[in-house]
Amino acid sequence: MKRLVLMGAGHSHLLVLKQWSNSPLKDVELVLVTPSAWQYYSGMIPGWLAGHYSVDQCRVDAQSLALAAGAKIVLDSVVDIQADNRQIRLAGGESLDYDWLSIDIGAQTNLESLRGYTGSILSVKPLEQFQQRWSQRYERADGQALHWVLVGGGAAGAELAMAVAHAMPSGTGAQRRLSLVTGKQGLLPDFRPRIRKLARRKLVQLGVEVIEQRGEAAGRHLTLTDGASLSPDLVIAVTGSEAFPFLKTSGLALDTQGFVLVNEYQQSLSHPRVFAAGDVCSRLDQALSRSGVHAVRAAPVLAANLRAATEASEFVAFQPRPHTLYLLSCGDKFAIGSYGPLAFSGRWVWRLKDKIDRGFVEGF
Ligand SMILES: Cc1cc2nc3c(=O)[nH]c(=O)nc-3n(C[C@H](O)[C@H](O)[C@H](O)COP(=O)(O)OP(=O)(O)OC[C@H]3O[C@@H](n4cnc5c(N)ncnc54)[C@H](O)[C@@H]3O)c2cc1C
Known part of the structure; x- marks a missing residue:
């Protein structure tokens, strides 16, 4: 059976798995490699730190999600990719071959x-x-x-x-x-x-x-x-943030800062069987800020294109929106918001952020 490896349980992969839990891939072995069974949602970390949320409110159970989507979960980190050989190596020493690889590992500080x-x-x-x-x-x-x-x-x-x-x-x-x-x-x-x-x-x-x-x-x-x-x-x-150093020796086309170059289908510019989404990737045709919003928006396109890759059907393109809503929490249930030229602040902005963030995590 052909194998699709999802590397990292970042925002895009969580949403891909959620979608596939309703309609699993056919005749493909799906593997999720992630160092932790939990994926922490960065948007709520300041609120957790300020005492507004418990840890459990700020994280998604990636393990249960993977199982629901029919994926095997490997609790480990990828330390090497050899894209020409379609192989990844894990910190635990094991190597894993893939037919398709999707990378959503974010970036490091x-x-x-x-x-x-x-x-x-x-x-x-x-x-x-x-x-x-x-x-x-x-x-x-x-x-x-x-x-x-x-x-x-x-x-x-x-x-x-x-x-x-x-x-x-x-x-x-x-x-x-x-x-x-x-x-x-x-x-x-x-x-x-x-x-x-x-x-x-x-x-x-x-x-x-x-x-x-x-x-x-x-x-x-x-x-x-x-x-x-x-x-x-x-x-x-x-x-x-900066790109993970091990990407340098992967053979994948990278931008000058070491991030994986992808096209509008979230597909590697050098290796068509490799896809990437979120902070780990860059597009040549347009610069996107490294934010969770883009990783979330790219997820439906990534899900569709990974499925299309396994079924040899048509890809769809990701069109980022011109403006992004940014909501900055300010410690005490007050937030500042920015959308294009608009700037706003108040307790209602915090309530809006709280609703969006809790909605995201509870959606799993
Ligand atoms: C405090 C804070 C608050 C933020 N708030 C916001 C916000 O409100 N809105 C917003 O849009 N953005 C926000 N961001 C930015 C946001 O966190 C990132 O842009 C977003 O997390 C990127 O998502 P991602 O899917 O690319 O990767 P991530 O969410 O970083 O997930 C990557 C996953 O891959 C795993 N991983 C890493 N390395 C490996 C490996 N080698 N092998 C396997 N798995 C691996 C990690 O453990 C992690 O689970 C915030 C960032 C911080 C630090």
């Missing part, structure tokens, strides 16, 4: 700007590790004087800073200091000025010190552009 830092770092990805390590840190922090620094001024960095500010114990004055070091491009560089202003105001209200400078790491210190030095107890790295 880019720690380049923190190279040389020898203090304690908590990296936001992988999310399952972040969730566990944050819980341990948070418990130990109770009642202590602390200086925690979040590094990274994008949407995830801003949201996590506001969530931490909301969650930090006994938090005033000397007892807790929370800084957000954004990098030289400042806070939310990809957003419009109105959104940046709203977020900056909210961060300051929550007692977050917003430092719109680059932090140069050396030993246990971060030296800022103006010469000041921070010596945090903990650095939380939200420093953007």
Whole structure:
């Protein structure tokens, strides 16, 4: 029997499996390789951190979903792809041949700007590790004087800073200091000025010190552009994402940053039997931001095209929408929203985000 391997239980693959649980593939052995039986939903992690959700509310049971879709689940990580030989190798040492491969493994945190830092770092990805390590840190922090620094001024960095500010114990004055070091491009560089202003105001209200400078790491210190030095107890790295290094030797066509190049069918530009969706891939014809929204929207196209590949039928094209709705939670059940030129904020925006996010996870 021919074999289709789904690599990673990212957003797109969860939705593909959900669709196939109603109409399974015929005469194809389906295998899901994922390091964890649970897939954490990043959109709710700031809300979990702020105390609005339990862990179970923020994760999808990928194992049950795979079984419902008739897939075999392998709890392991892929460490090597040999696309010319149609083979992947797992961390456990086993190799697996495939007829078709679909990659939805996301990306890893880019720690380049923190190279040389020898203090304690908590990296936001992988999310399952972040969730566990944050819980341990948070418990130990109770009642202590602390200086925690979040590094990274994008949407995830801003949201996590506001969530931490909301969650930090006994938090005033000397007892807790929370800084957000954004990098030289400042806070939310990809957003419009109105959104940046709203977020900056909210961060300051929550007692977050917003430092719109680059932090140069050396030993246990971060030296800022103006010469000041921070010596945090903990650095939380939200420093953007980079492609997994093992893709470099896969033989797959990659962009200059090492992400898998795909066409409008989510199909590899070099290997027609390989597909990819979500943060792991890039399109040559249009630049898409690395966000869960695109991974979700690409899922029906990926599902249709993987089925078409196994049945030798026609592919359908993915057309990203011109605007994307971004909702940034601000710690205390308040959120800021952006859609094209529009900027809005309020408790109703948080309720909207809460409804969308819970709807996504509960949909499985
Ligand atoms: C705190 C935070 C909040 C965010 N909020 C939002 C938001 O509100 N809206 C939004 O659109 N985006 C948001 N993002 C961005 C979003 O998380 C990513 O764009 C999205 O997760 C990408 O989805 P994906 O399917 O590509 O991969 P992921 O969701 O990252 O899933 C990849 C999966 O592959 C698995 N995997 C990794 N390596 C391997 C391997 N070698 N072998 C097998 N499996 C592997 C991982 O364990 C993971 O389960 C947020 C990010 C963060 C950090």
